[in-house]
Amino acid sequence: MTKHPLKMTKVALENLFQKPATVPYPAVRKPVYAATRGRIAIEEAKCILCLICDKKCPTGAIKVDRPGKTWAIDRLLCIQCGYCVEVCPKKCLGMENLYSPPVSAKAMDVVNVPFTPPPPKPKPPPASATPAATPAPEAGKE
Amino acid sequence: MANRTVIPFGPQHPVLPEPIHLDLVIEDEHVVEAIPSFGFIHRGLEKLAEKRDFTEFTFVAERICGICSYIHGMGYCQAIESVMGLEIPERAKWLRTMWAELSRMHSHMMWLGLLGDAFGFENLFMAFWRVREGLLDIIEETSGGRVIFGAAKVGGIRRDVPDDLLARIPAQLAKIEAEMRPITDVFRDDFSVRQRLCGVGVLSQKDAYDLGAVGPVLRGSGVAVDTRLEGYAAYDRVQVEPIVESDGDCWARAMVRIREVYQSFEILKQVLPNVPAGPVDMKVTGAPNGEFFARLEQPRGEVIYYVKGSGKKQLDRFRVRTPTFANIPPLLKMLQGCQLADVPVIVLTIDPCISCAER
Amino acid sequence: MKLFQKSPWIIHYDGASCNGCDIEVLACLTPRYDVERFGIINTGNPKHADILLITGYINEQSQPVVRTIYEQMPEPKVVVAIGICATSGGIFRECYNTKGGVDSTIPVDVYVPGCAARPESIIDGVVQALAILERKKKEMAARP
Numbered sequence: 238m239t240k241h242p243l244k245m246t247k248v249a250l251e252n253l254f255q256k257p258a259t260v261p262y263p264a265v266r267k268p269v270y271a272a273t274r275g276r277i278a279i280e281e282a283k284c285i286l287c288l289i290c291d292k293k294c295p296t297g298a299i300k301v302d303r304p305g306k307t308w309a310i311d312r313l314l315c316i317q318c319g320y321c322v323e324v325c326p327k328k329c330l331g332m333e334n335l336y337s338p339p340v341s342a343k344a345m346d347v348v349n350v351p352f353t354p355p356p357p358k359p360k361p362p363p364a365s366a367t368p369a370a371t372p373a374p375e376a377g378k379e
Numbered sequence: 380m381a382n383r384t385v386i387p388f389g390p391q392h393p394v395l396p397e398p399i400h401l402d403l404v405i406e407d408e409h410v411v412e413a414i415p416s417f418g419f420i421h422r423g424l425e426k427l428a429e430k431r432d433f434t435e436f437t438f439v440a441e442r443i444c445g446i447c448s449y450i451h452g453m454g455y456c457q458a459i460e461s462v463m464g465l466e467i468p469e470r471a472k473w474l475r476t477m478w479a480e481l482s483r484m485h486s487h488m489m490w491l492g493l494l495g496d497a498f499g500f501e502n503l504f505m506a507f508w509r510v511r512e513g514l515l516d517i518i519e520e521t522s523g524g525r526v527i528f529g530a531a532k533v534g535g536i537r538r539d540v541p542d543d544l545l546a547r548i549p550a551q552l553a554k555i556e557a558e559m560r561p562i563t564d565v566f567r568d569d570f571s572v573r574q575r576l577c578g579v580g581v582l583s584q585k586d587a588y589d590l591g592a593v594g595p596v597l598r599g600s601g602v603a604v605d606t607r608l609e610g611y612a613a614y615d616r617v618q619v620e621p622i623v624e625s626d627g628d629c630w631a632r633a634m635v636r637i638r639e640v641y642q643s644f645e646i647l648k649q650v651l652p653n654v655p656a657g658p659v660d661m662k663v664t665g666a667p668n669g670e671f672f673a674r675l676e677q678p679r680g681e682v683i684y685y686v687k688g689s690g691k692k693q694l695d696r697f698r699v700r701t702p703t704f705a706n707i708p709p710l711l712k713m714l715q716g717c718q719l720a721d722v723p724v725i726v727l728t729i730d731p732c733i734s735c736a737e738r
Numbered sequence: 739m740k741l742f743q744k745s746p747w748i749i750h751y752d753g754a755s756c757n758g759c760d761i762e763v764l765a766c767l768t769p770r771y772d773v774e775r776f777g778i779i780n781t782g783n784p785k786h787a788d789i790l791l792i793t794g795y796i797n798e799q800s801q802p803v804v805r806t807i808y809e810q811m812p813e814p815k816v817v818v819a820i821g822i823c824a825t826s827g828g829i830f831r832e833c834y835n836t837k838g839g840v841d842s843t844i845p846v847d848v849y850v851p852g853c854a855a856r857p858e859s860i861i862d863g864v865v866q867a868l869a870i871l872e873r874k875k876k877e878m879a880a881r882p
Contacts, residue, residue, distance in 0.1 A: 272520060
């Protein structure tokens with residue numbers, strides 16, 4: 238039935254005398270590629286606490302605290318999709334090649350952001366009067 | 380009259396790679412009937428489409444299954460693009476084809492290894508997985524992830540592949556192909572492999588068609604159906620022939636997959652030099668309004684995506700019919716009358732992806 | 739590696755994952771990463787195992803299975819949750835059928851992040867688990 242009865246033996250012998258395919262991992266690390274998605278990093282100096290990454294994150298891993306001036310990420314919730322990197326308006330988020338290490342306790346990775354948000358614009362007192370005034374002409378148009 | 384016994388098989392079992400539960404009704408070591416039960420991996424992600432923005436849902440769609448992840452993401456995007464009437468850039472179409480074929484190859488090579496493991500040929504298992512790592516390197520270098528590509532996007536692809544990298548891939552693939560040949564020859568010629576696979580779990584052509592088998596299970600039984608002929612992405616411009624084997628046994632299904640790996644090498648030889656220059660994505664505005672079915676060929680067979688939107692950011696309904704789900708009735712047919720010792724091998728030959736099937 | 743005093747055996751259960759982390763766990767056993775050089779063997783039998791690797795989150799139906807496997811394992815034992823789904827539920831956290839990460843059912847000793855977790859990460863996680871295993875063994879011996 239078999240034409241080449243010793244085919245696997247040949248493959249096995251070839252493997253025996255080849256350089257091992259194994260990367261002896263903890264001692265030697267395979268180089269990572271430029272494209273490798275590892276972990277999210279932030280350049281805190283550029284961050285303006287705009288909350289877009291917080292809102293867009295598919296798993297809700299990023300938490301931005303505007304009054305407390307912190308940017309935090311839960312490494313155990315981040316799926317490394319890189320969506321926050323795409324939507325960041327200041328391009329202060331980046332994808333590092335190295336992955337985050339295993340941990341034995343859950344904790345948020347908190348970064349303090351030096352940016353001071355401008356004080357919220359005080360609403361001019363007549364603002365309440367204008368909306369009341371606007372519906373009237375609209376109603377008139379209809 | 381022999382004694383009838385019911386043997387529960389799974390969800391955690393030394394020979395099972397994935398949690399599926401089968402109640403095997405046994406009569407003298409022969410399986411009379413197999414009763415499956417599901418739900419160990421049910422996530423209910425179709426319902427999640429109602430909560431998420433349709434562009435963000437791509438990330439969920441990619442995680443329906445970690446093995447054919449890219450084709451899931453691509454199928455979802457394709458369905459949304461058809462609803463919205465988007466014509467994506469040419470470069471994106473060709474790169475999608477490239478990734479789809481890479482993902483088919485890595486899935487088939489993984490499966491060939493697992494099958495070797497299932498019938499006790501551990502050397503084959505290791506050999507296939509060693510060669511497969513070379514493919515994963517190409518995938519990681521181009522897309523950034525080893526198994527979850529993360530490259531699908533509504534309106535194109537999420538990252539461009541530099542041209543010098545594309546020029547390097549054919550040489551890497553040629554090396555992998557040369558490493559593949561001797562191992563697949565073992566699969567084809569080895570006495571013990573044929574002993575375990577030939578004539579086991581036979582599914583006739585009529586049964587395969589009537590029970591709605593898809594993919595290699597259907598083609599292994601002699602029905603020439605391949606959804607790639609529909610011509611989605613850039614498949615309308617590459618040569619694709621459905622690969623058919625007529626025996627319908629486990630060996631035929633393995634042969635279909637081996638030949639498909641080589642077919643993918645050929646397709647990539649046509650794709651890689653022809654990737655045109657240009658943009659890779661387009662701006663997507665508005666929201667899907669309407670419904671569409673997208674059909675694609677996954678490593679495991681035909682997958683169907685149904686999306687329905689009503690002009691909102693969230694979809695009204697998302698539905699995916701995965702190939703493993705369609706292959707369960709043929710599996711139950713194959714198991715009837717087989718020996719108990721052959722059950723793991725037969726279950727494996729449909730390439731069960733339970734996380735796909737249960738979503 | 740001096741860490742590896744004994745040859746710990748692992749058992750792998752797919753809680754409810756997308757298979758991405760599963761095939762990476764298997765990739766650890768195959769030639770490129772080959773954890774067998776540390777004496778680690780993947781066993782299918784919970785009574786042989788020291789380390790339980792769980793991928794994927796927990797749902798109603800897999801909860802009793804995971805609990806049974808955990809209870810069947812002999813002391814000392816370590817649980818490693820692999821991938822974002824197992825650590826916290828990940829992207830499927832809001833699905834109706836999700837009960838959350840593995841720690842919602844059994845105590846978890848090491849969390850390995852990554853979607854999908856890379857083989858290097860998994861090896862790192864198992865190395866951490868071994869240190870915990872050693873500690874638990876000493877604690878067990880100290881107990882009267």
